[in-house]
Structure formats: C-alpha cells, structure tokens
Amino acid sequence: MNASRHAAPDGGSRQYAGALRTSIALVAIASAAVVTAVGAIAIRVARRVVTPAPRLPDTRIVAVDAPAQTVTLARTPDTELPGRYGLFTTGSKSYVKLGQVLSSDATSVTRKLLTHVGAGEQLAPDAAFSGWYFDSPDELHVPYRSELIGSSVGPCPAWVFPAEVETDVWVVQVHGRGTTRAEALRAVPVFRALGITSLLVSYRNDGEAPRSRAGTYALGATEWRDVDAAIGYARRAGARRVIVMGWSMGGAVALQVELSSPHQELLVGLILESPVVDWRVVLDYQGRMLRLPTPVTNLAIGALGSDWATPVTRAGHAIPFDRLDGVARADELTHPILILHSDDDGFVPSEASHGLAAARPDLVQLETFSVARHTKLWNYDQDRWTRTITEWLRRQGLTNEPAAGSS
Known part of the structure; x- marks a missing residue:
C-alpha cells in the first residue's frame, strides 16, 4: 500500500483549503448582498409606479422680472419648448401661465408671463412645468x-x-x-x-x-x-x-x-x-432613462405582476400586464x-x-x-x-x- 495516499496534508494545503472556504463564503455573502440590494431597489421602483404622489418639481425659477412680466427658468427639454404652458409653484401664486420663449442660453430660458405677477409677489424656486395651461x-x-x-x-x-x-x-x-x-x-x-x-x-x-x-x-x-x-x-x-x-x-x-x-x-x-x-414598454423605457440595470426593471415589473409580491409592492392586486x-x-x-x-x-x-x-x-x-x-x-x-x-x-x-x- 502506498503510504503517501494517507499522509496528512501539509500546512500549505490546509492554508489553501481554508482560504478557499473563506473566499467561497465571502462570494456567497457578497452575492446575497447584491441580490438583496437589487430586490430592494426593484421593490422601491414597483411601489413608485403604483403609488399616487404629489407633483414633483422638475425645474427651477431662476428669476422673475415683474416690470417686464417675464420668468427665467432652468433650461430643460420641456421648458425650452415653443408654445403656451403652465407652471406649478408655491409662494404668492400656486400656478402661472407661460407664453413664448423670449430668450435662452445654455442653462436657462426666459418666457413671457401670461399670469400677472406683482412687484411684491414671490414665487418659490422649485417649480413643475406643465402642459395643462388651464387650471380651472x-x-x-x-x-x-x-x-x-x-x-x-x-x-x-x-x-x-x-x-x-x-x-x-x-x-x-x-x-x-x-x-x-x-x-x-x-x-x-x-x-x-x-x-x-x-x-x-x-x-x-x-x-x-x-x-x-x-x-x-x-x-x-x-x-x-x-x-x-x-x-x-x-x-x-x-x-x-x-x-x-x-x-x-x-x-x-x-x-x-x-x-x-x-x-x-x-x-x-x-x-x-x-x-x-x-405598460411594459413604458416601464422598460423609464428604467433606461433612470439608468436602472435591466434586472432591476425586470424584477420590478415581475413583482407588480405577481400576487405573491403585492404585500411588498402594496399594489393591492397583481397588475395584469397582459390584459x-x-x-x-x-x-x-x-x-x-x-x-x-x-x-x-x-x-x-x-x-x-x-x-x-x-x-x-x-x-x-x-x-x-x-x-x-x-x-x-x-x-x-x-x-x-x-x-x-x-x-x-x-x-x-x-x-x-x-x-x-x-x-
């Protein structure tokens, strides 16, 4: 019989085996953490889709010129659009109507105010640009x-x-x-x-x-x-x-x-x-706009469409995406x-x-x-x-x- 087959492993082998086990454990822990993080993000996304929320600011009021009746807004793909729009804000007014673009630069757009804003009135900087135009x-x-x-x-x-x-x-x-x-x-x-x-x-x-x-x-x-x-x-x-x-x-x-x-x-x-x-086309598109990893978006859609996930998505019932x-x-x-x-x-x-x-x-x-x-x-x-x-x-x-x- 070959005694070498039964020889105890040397110290280096034991160290190697221990290091391997430790590495496997760390990888498992890291993988579990990643899965948990992805799941948590997906659930937050899913809740956001179905939860009614107040209108969120999407631009800023840079300046209001009361004598000229103009407002300067941070430039966005919406605020630079030609035409007539509305602006939700707070302060002296909750909503104002906006007219044509008068001037613009790389960071801002100045538009005509179609709702009169007096010299003593103030508009809060945070605002939401809107297509409503008519508010009442x-x-x-x-x-x-x-x-x-x-x-x-x-x-x-x-x-x-x-x-x-x-x-x-x-x-x-x-x-x-x-x-x-x-x-x-x-x-x-x-x-x-x-x-x-x-x-x-x-x-x-x-x-x-x-x-x-x-x-x-x-x-x-x-x-x-x-x-x-x-x-x-x-x-x-x-x-x-x-x-x-x-x-x-x-x-x-x-x-x-x-x-x-x-x-x-x-x-x-x-x-x-x-x-x-x-809806799946819309949610996939919005996920890309938010730079969410595709697995996060897919998991969010899957959770919304599943009865088992409704307690965590708070959707009440599964969303029937096929229907x-x-x-x-x-x-x-x-x-x-x-x-x-x-x-x-x-x-x-x-x-x-x-x-x-x-x-x-x-x-x-x-x-x-x-x-x-x-x-x-x-x-x-x-x-x-x-x-x-x-x-x-x-x-x-x-x-x-x-x-x-x-x-």
Whole structure:
C-alpha cells in the first residue's frame, strides 16, 4: 500500500483549503448582498409606479422680472419648448401661465408671463412645468356644472360642459397618472365648437375621487370601472354616442373601457393623447432613462405582476400586464381610434402606439408629432392638434355643427 495516499496534508494545503472556504463564503455573502440590494431597489421602483404622489418639481425659477412680466427658468427639454404652458409653484401664486420663449442660453430660458405677477409677489424656486395651461374650468368662460358620479368606490367628481345645442354626442375625458381632470380642459373648446358635450371625470386614487382599499393605481385595470360609471351617467343624461378620450395613463384606461365596458352600444370611438398602450414598454423605457440595470426593471415589473409580491409592492392586486397590452389585444378592438403621439415624447415612448396602428390599420389612425413632448401636443401646435381631431370626428360623422348658412 502506498503510504503517501494517507499522509496528512501539509500546512500549505490546509492554508489553501481554508482560504478557499473563506473566499467561497465571502462570494456567497457578497452575492446575497447584491441580490438583496437589487430586490430592494426593484421593490422601491414597483411601489413608485403604483403609488399616487404629489407633483414633483422638475425645474427651477431662476428669476422673475415683474416690470417686464417675464420668468427665467432652468433650461430643460420641456421648458425650452415653443408654445403656451403652465407652471406649478408655491409662494404668492400656486400656478402661472407661460407664453413664448423670449430668450435662452445654455442653462436657462426666459418666457413671457401670461399670469400677472406683482412687484411684491414671490414665487418659490422649485417649480413643475406643465402642459395643462388651464387650471380651472372658470378660465374657459363657458357654461359648466359640477357633478358627482357614483362608482363602486364612491362618488367621483366630474365637470360637464354642455354643447351649445342639445346633442346626443358626448366625449368622456380621462386624465393621466399623477394629474387630475383639469389636464383635459384644453380639449373642451375643440369639442364644444363641434357641438359635442364634454364630461371630464375623476377616478379612484387620483386625489379627487375616493380612495380604493389599497390606495394605489392599478394602471387602468380597475380605474376603467369609474370611467364606465361616467358613461352610464352620460347615457342617463341623454348621450347615445360616446367618445372616450384618454391622456397618458388615461389612454390605458380608455383602452380598457373599449375592451371591457358593458356600454359597447354607446361607444363610437377613442381619442388617445400620448397614450400608454403597453405598460411594459413604458416601464422598460423609464428604467433606461433612470439608468436602472435591466434586472432591476425586470424584477420590478415581475413583482407588480405577481400576487405573491403585492404585500411588498402594496399594489393591492397583481397588475395584469397582459390584459393591459393594447397591441397584443388589438384583434379585440371594434371602434375607430385616433392616436396623437410625439415620437420624442420623453416619458411614454410612441413605440406601442406605432405597434397598435400597424396591428389595426383598419381602425387606428396615428398622427405623430416631433419635439412636442409628453401630453404637450396642444401646447406645441394647437392648430394642428385641433385640426387633426376635428377632421377625424367629421369623418366619423360625430360632429353636431350648425349647417353652413344657418343662422
């Protein structure tokens, strides 16, 4: 027998084996720490997606020139846009309207103030640039009334802007994530000019409508029921033909109404402005914009779509991403759809809008913009935006305009 086979390992071998075990343990600990960190980040991302949050500042007020009625803002892709916009701030004013760009340099943009700011008034530096423009229905100077629409979560506030002449054509306006029905005020004059009554609605967890049990967004999967309740209200008020117009996440809600509403006999078309057509495309894009590692984004989407993760995502229920995928469900669509989307939206990529138009060219008209950015198409090119909607509605036979030559 070879005694060397049973010889005790020498000191160097023992040291090597010990070092190897230590290295393996350290690698395991480090790997576990990385996995834990990735998971924690993914959960924070997932919660951010579904949790309603106050409007966050996205620019700074550098200076206000009261005599000249101008405001200078930090330069961003939004603040440098041509057109009319709004600015949320604090101080003497909570919201001001902005006009054209007067001058700019590498770091700042000076715009005309369309809301008067007095010499003694102060605006806080932190501000949020907005496409709303109109902040209150009173600013439209047309008749309207406030209503409460009953839904499964409770009464949802709404505004009704009646057409000048009685009509059975209504448009139900659905705002986007993190905003309120005021977002859609820009569209009211367009529809009113065409003889269409406008109904601007709220939905669960938007800060105006009641809170659901979870208090979080379902990204359209449940919010559509509140919009459907609004369609029921419109029917009781005389509507026989209903258009649903959705802005951003409101587009996802509108698509769910199209696919799931029991009021199919009333629906005659959708208008989608900068819409979310497939949430996975949007979340993947936003993850890249935030420079998140792909595994973090994928894990966040997976957690949101899983029942087991709802206690930590606080979503209440799993988000049904397949059901919310408008492109995958394109064959189920039955009504004409007009999509308006900027190819450099900057928040909701137009990829899925193009995909939906390609999947259903018989139903979908896609009008693409450039430069305009997210939900700011009206602000950037009001004439084209208005003309596109007007011509589409006329082709669908949905206008109630006075006949030419009538008094």
